[in-house]
Amino acid sequence: MSEPQHITLIDKDQLVGISAELFAEGYRFVQVGCATLENSYELTYCYDKAYHLRNFRITLLPDEEIPSISVIYPNAFLYENELHDLFGLNVRNISIDYNGTLYRTAIKTPFSIENVKQPVPPQPKPEVVKEHPESVKEKTEEL
DSSP states (O other), X not given: OOOOOOEEEOOGGGHHHHHHHHHHTTXXXXXXXXXXXXXXXXXXXXXXXXXXXXEEEEEEOTTOEEEOOTXXXXXXXXXXXXXXXXXOOEEETOSSOOTTOSOOOSSSSTTSTTTOOOOOXXXXXXXXXXXXXXHHHHHHHHX
């Protein structure tokens, strides 16, 4: 059986407060996912308690800072270093900050807006009219 997933949109300034409330209620931090959009980033923070997920989404501009939640959830430092190294996001006050050395990549911030090419929507294919074989046979007999 699956549970419907709901995503609550929040502002980056609400992140630490919400994380502290969830910690106090017994939720564990599951993960933070990041997606590169055309001109921004979309971060989704997920928390779990008794197999019930709570998801919170933040949209962040490239030059904005996001506060760390690693003081509340110590395991978040890995995700936050990943956000910095792979996406180029500025995460403020990470408890264990690798300063850009958690990952060694061929190019700096490979998933940043500058490095991710946005997909081009597929172009509609021209319609091909298929004739029924009998009509082709009739045309051939007429010739």
